[in-house]
Amino acid sequence: MCWSTRRRTPTMPSGGSSARWSRNISPVPARMRPRSLFAVGDVKQAIFGFQGTDPATFLAAEAAFGARALAANVPFTSLPLATSFRSTPAVLQVVDQVLTDLGPAALGQDAASPVHKPARLRSGGRVVLWPMVEAAQTEEADWTPDQDLMWEPDAELQLASRIAEQIKAWLEARTLLPARGRPIRPGDILLLVRSRTTIAAALIAALNAAGIPVAGHDRVKLLQETAIRDVMALLRFVLQPADDLSLAELLKSPFLGWSEDRLMCLAHARPGSLWTALQTSQDTEAAQAAAWLGQALAAADMTAPYEFLAHVLGPLQEPNGSTSDWGSRRSRPWLYCSIWR
Known part of the structure; x- marks a missing residue:
């Protein structure tokens, strides 16, 4: 999506995660050739902690390096990048609007994140937000032998079934994929999940049941x-x-x-x-x-x-x-x- 860059010139250790930087700030021997350190962070992508990301730790490391650079009289520059070279305008607009509604406190920031401009101005895109799928809340009643048991699928199974139905509808209708100028194919569709838990298995099962080719767990290892x-x-x-x-x-x-x-x-x-x-x-x-x-x-x-x-x-x-x-x-x-x- 969008990036914010921080750079400084040597006399600081390089490499590792922001968490390591904040704990391991030690002098570099004078005999070593001066080196620069370049770190990239994106608060907008890190708010959910994917892959262990932590905006607060990154910002703390930036402040620590900046203070040491100032004390050592070496340059330290924080370079914001206002242009996104990956996301389409539709995606950026939705992200910026959601973050504006949430406010900077939700991101652990004192000020609002800058609005990013897309480099891919002519690229198409669409963001569709579906209503939350919630499991039915039913009260457990006393069971009698002549009572028929009714099974209600949980929310993840309902969501997986709905996604499979939507994909099947696209394929059967030969929906046009504008970026390729041809009807959409199963290989054009990528389903992203936050973690490979029961929702991933439910999606694979639903797609298989709908007759849609899918790369299962055995193909992604x-x-x-x-x-x-x-x-x-x-x-x-x-x-x-x-x-x-x-x-x-x-x-x-x-x-x-x-x-x-x-x-x-x-x-x-x-x-x-x-x-x-x-x-x-x-x-x-x-x-x-x-x-x-x-x-x-x-x-x-x-x-x-x-x-x-x-x-x-x-x-x-x-x-x-x-x-x-x-x-x-x-x-x-x-x-x-x-x-x-």
């Missing part, structure tokens, strides 16, 4: 897939080439297909990092691996995460452009199926 772990090793490496463990995992993955023996020959008794050893090795296969990883590093600097993954799983070839067995090992069908299914 991505990090348990070996192929996904290999991709995560690649992502960790391009973020930090000195991560020896991630590089070792990457070398043994289908991306590069090294054996234990080849990896041991490279890694054993090396004077520096594994990446340095790979770059300086005289071995032909090591040189090929280093060249491919170099291309991956270059691509990571210039592309967004999705584009980067599409690149390394698709057109990124061996340095000489051939499609040898070395290159084909990266594109085994199981790797694609595990990631894109």
Whole structure:
């Protein structure tokens, strides 16, 4: 949605969450090269505590860093960003109106949050608020043998059924999806829940009952897939080439297909990092691996995460452009199926 940025120049510790910053503000040794710290916070997205977010802790950390920066006579800047590059105008208008009605106290703030302007002025969008679904309040009466028992579904089951009925109506009516210029498909719909509790299971059951294709719980446990772990090793490496463990995992993955023996020959008794050893090795296969990883590093600097993954799983070839067995090992069908299914 919208972002608010805070930045300052060095002599403060970097990294970690805002909670860690507020507890771990200690001097940085003078021998270290000066570094800057950049922190991003969005109060509007953090009001419900998703993923452990805490606006009060973030603001406290900002104040603590600002005070230390002032005492150390180093720059500290709080930069508000008034433009949203992700949300559509309709979503921003609803969020701003709701927060205006609630007031700043509901967000733990002394003043109202600024109104954000959308960058995607021509993007469509609509926010529909449904009435609350509440379970029927019935009094328990004494039961007699000749009495028929009536079952009333709880609120979550009612809501799940209503959502499934709405989606089915869209699909049967071939409702137009303006952003794509075609009728809506099941894959265009994403259902977000605050937590995967009984409502998630109820939604899956309701969609299955309505004959609507749905990715269930068994399809979203991505990090348990070996192929996904290999991709995560690649992502960790391009973020930090000195991560020896991630590089070792990457070398043994289908991306590069090294054996234990080849990896041991490279890694054993090396004077520096594994990446340095790979770059300086005289071995032909090591040189090929280093060249491919170099291309991956270059691509990571210039592309967004999705584009980067599409690149390394698709057109990124061996340095000489051939499609040898070395290159084909990266594109085994199981790797694609595990990631894109």
